[in-house]
Amino acid sequence: MIRVLIVDDDSFIRESLKVLLGLDTGIEVAGTAGDGQEALTLLDTLPDGADVVLMDIRMPGCDGVDGTRLIKQAHPQTAVLMLTTFDDDEYIIEALRAGASGYLLKNIPPDRIIQGIKTVHEGNMLIHPEIARKLAGFLKPSVREEAPQAEPFASYGLTPSEQAVVSAIAEGLTNREIAARLFLSEGTVKNYITDILSKLGVRDRTQIAILYLKSKQRS
Known part of the structure; x- marks a missing residue:
């Protein structure tokens, strides 16, 4: 059972999401909150916490960005x-x-919301394809400095299979979806990603996607 905390300043959306998630037998709504600070306070008091926080981005008071930062500092095991x-x-x-x-x-x-909750609960990164395509266009300077810049993307020594995995990650696909597309097992995809992270010198799937999209812009 995946315990979910819904955070949105619109009470109608909160209740609608609560009804929606309640239709899935694998999800339990642990509670709802109107902003990030209220969500953190609720998380601190819930006996079993929450596995996933479904967080709105624009909210008065403590918005989604600050709320995410607070929650990850206090409850690093909770996915947002x-x-x-x-x-x-x-x-x-x-x-x-x-x-x-x-x-x-x-x-x-x-x-797709329900599937997204299950995806991040499994430890995967999930970025909507439309957002993935936007990432390279508005990177902040501090983020640019985190990704390797010394050489073109093609010179990192990725195999054709690894390049296919990178492209799929940039589209926002999960490990399961990548495995289905490339006719691989999920375990093989995970191994590829481990090697890709090492070769590119980045920390996570998001930076893989960012580096790929920036290379596409330069090409």
């Missing part, structure tokens, strides 16, 4: 999945840097 719209581009990198495990758009089908 952001909900946003296309005009929230300026928050994306900051939320990911704060520790968010993924970004979804509010206009996606309801079943």
Whole structure:
């Protein structure tokens, strides 16, 4: 059972998401909150905590970015999945840097929200393809400095299979989806990603996607 905390300043959205998630027998709504600080306070008092926080990005008081940072500092084992719209581009990198495990758009089908919760609960990064394509265009300087810049993407020594995995990661695919597309096992995909992280000198899937998208812009 995945315990989920819903955070949104709109009470109608909170209740709608609560009803939606309640339809899945593998998900339990642990509670709801109106902003990031309220979510942290609730997490601190819940006996069993929460596995995933479904977090709105724009909220009065403590917004989604600050809320994510507070939650990840106090409850690092809890995954945070952001909900946003296309005009929230300026928050994306900051939320990911704060520790968010993924970004979804509010206009996606309801079943994609449920699948997204399960994806980040499994430890995977999830970035909506539309957002993944935007990442390279508005990277902040501090983020640019974190990714290798000394040589073109093609010169990192990735095998063709590893390059296919990188491309799929940049599209926002999960390990399971990558495995299905490339006719591999999930274990093999995980091994590829470990090697890719080492070769590129980056820390996580998000930086793999960012580096790939920046290389595409230069080519």
